[in-house]
Amino acid sequence: MAVSQNHYDAIVVGSGISGGWAAKELTEKGLKVLLLERGRPLEHIKDYPNAFKEAWDYPHRDKATEQMKQDYPVLKRDYPLNESTFGMWANEKDSPYVEKKRFDWYRGYQMGGRSLLWGRQSYRLNEQDFLANAKEGIAVDWPIRYADLAPWYDYVEGFAGISGSRDGLDVLPDGNYLPAIELNIVEKDIAARIKKTFSGSRHLICGRTANITEAKPEQNRVNCQYRAKCWLGCPFGAYFSTQSATLPAAVKTGNLTVRPYSIVTQVLYDQDKKRARGVEVLDSETLQTYEFTSKIIFLNASSFNTTWILMNSATDIWPEGLGSSSNALGRNVMDHHLNTGAVAEVEGYLDSYYFGRRPTGFYVPRFRNWGSDKRDYLRGFGYQGRASRQDWRRDIAEMSIGLDLKQALTEPGHWTIGMGGFGEMLPHHDNRIYLDPKVKDKWGLPVLAIEVELKDNEIRMRKDMMQDAVEIFEAVGLKNVQGFDRGYNPGQGIHEMGTARMGRDPKTSVLNGNNQVWDALNVFVTDGACMTSASCVNPSLTYMALTARAAHFAVEALKKGEL
Structure with a gap:
């Protein structure tokens, strides 16, 4: 009753x-x-x-404990299981x-x-x-x-x-945007190389993101502080x-x-x-x-x-x-099926770096099965990625201490770049x-x-998602290009x-x-x-x-x- x-x-x-x-x-x-x-x-x-916590503020350095893995058998399959967001995901025992x-x-x-x-x-x-x-x-x-x-x-x-940027692309319509978050120096150069090499048929732009670059005082929201701690909750409302x-x-x-x-x-x-x-x-x-x-x-x-x-x-x-x-x-x-793409090394730019922790990367809009392009599958995919100084662990202070820490922070390694595809999944x-x-x-x-389950169309598409990423990086002169396909299980895109x-x-x-x-x-x-x-x-x-x-x-x- x-x-x-x-x-x-x-x-x-x-x-x-x-x-x-x-x-x-x-x-x-x-x-x-x-x-x-x-x-x-x-x-x-x-x-x-x-x-406002850093990794060293957590008892286990923001890693999943064995007890957490035991209690969350699904969540442990991917990145969401950690100390910093623990409690923000559904309890699997209560809600199986x-x-x-x-x-x-x-x-x-x-x-x-x-x-x-x-x-x-x-x-x-x-x-x-x-x-x-x-x-x-x-x-x-x-x-x-x-x-x-x-x-x-x-x-x-x-x-x-x-x-976001207004790029005039039919495949990715422009919108009502605040100023875009800039690409870094390496990404800008590679974007120019891609445009020239592929005669304007492929593009690399900064990722359009729901992070405000100008304050919205009427909503009590302050512009992004480049902390890249978004999923911990943003006190600035950025x-x-x-x-x-x-x-x-x-x-x-x-x-x-x-x-x-x-x-x-x-x-x-x-x-x-x-x-x-x-x-x-x-x-x-x-x-x-x-x-x-x-x-x-x-x-x-x-x-x-x-x-x-x-x-x-x-x-x-x-x-x-x-x-x-x-x-x-x-x-x-x-x-959206993912976990396939390519990584590469970028020569030069050793006198260049970036400031802050950008909350977005770059985006390569779909180019397959678009215009005159025809493949042995339907629909297409886009890439998300970023270029950064190697090794990324040099920015994580608990990886070294004392003199080693200082040297790691003042002597960043070479530049690397990576991108992974997000492919369309057909309704079945x-x-x-x-x-x-x-x-x-x-x-x-x-x-x-x-x-x-994935069907044949997506499986065929995944081959291009890796091979095209390799092709793009090689075509613009990057070194040690390596394709990857780490496999995908439905749900991992968290876009059901x-x-x-x-x-x-x-x-x-x-x-x-x-x-x-x-x-x-x-x-x-x-x-x-x-x-x-x-x-x-x-x-x-x-x-x-x-x-x-x-x-x-x-x-x-x-x-x-x-x-």
Whole structure:
């Protein structure tokens, strides 16, 4: 039995990048909003305990202990398991999942979600990204085009503060940017060599990033301090997160109520009205169950958790859950595959160095299957990388002491450069997630089973991702060029997408062109679950734009009495 009922104009589930935007937009448009977060509260600045620590300030020098590895068997597979961010990633014992095939699922259950942990690379999808599915007969067609989203990209870039260059490239549309963070001297030279060697068909630019290069006093945010400690929480508010930007804006309106420790177990569906009437919430601390009602609901719990909520909702009407009438719910999981590229040595420049710790690297936009280029696979990839003085450990003080330390800091080694590809993963119906009723989490709720793998298209693409990186470095005269492919497991890109896709037909998609669930038009999904295809660029900026667009539509529809 529910022990309490409360009504709001809108409910937002999840406080990460897209949930924070939903809360901001809806409150600023006058709606009374309840923001539900399954994890703990986390206050800007006050709750960044490690923001000013260095590696030597941790008992184990910021390395994972054996106990941590034992407690976090998934997290230990990659870089997120360490002392500096310990506690910012979901507890795997409390919140398990079933790997039918290996999937590295890294979750952030706290106020702000993974907006406190993201890599901040911020790129727009291009016009062809919205057309490719239809042209190639892959999955379903996007129900929107670049022109539909362009003004919303402008809007969110302006508020979030994206620094970047305007390069006039069709493959990577320009945006509403703050001044770019500069390439270092070696990267500038190599960028010029690439442009000349490849006759302008390939480019190296500075990574467009959600780190502000000019202060935003109206948001109490100071420009980036070049500390490169972003994922420890930024006391300066220099990078965009829920805590630094969207949450303060929503709170300022006086229209926001925030409830942490609130696990949304289902959307409550009114069969007669064919609308949702609210959500059911399990308090993770008291284990009490509550019902909250609203006119509209935004599901922004992150791709897989949003889909979990839908699968657990209205099962008396649709056994597979709300939105499952299309047989697309939980299907078409996508990520970006990575861990392949090249490294090289750069001769000269020994009298040149750089200052500070730049929070971004360089970016090489996609050039395969673009224009006249045709490959034996579909879509393409971009590269992210950087050039620096070797050895990087010379900047880490605990690697040497005394005289050795001084010499290491005053005598940097030669320059090296490296870059790794991020490749597009096509949507496949059999790459899926679903509820496993046999396995329960700490709260007795069914968990997700994940069954995802790379297909032939991605495997063929990976060969080019390494070989092209080698080709570029060799072509511009770098030495000791070495390609690498360290292997990839789905999930490692931490860009899970696609399990409740947008589309034009309720028979083949979960959402319409306004991010509404076809089966309950007052339920909106604007996190990664809504993606119809993945492109090869980092997706968070697109989630922001889609959320702002959907919030505007929702409020206008409410005014018209359509919801």
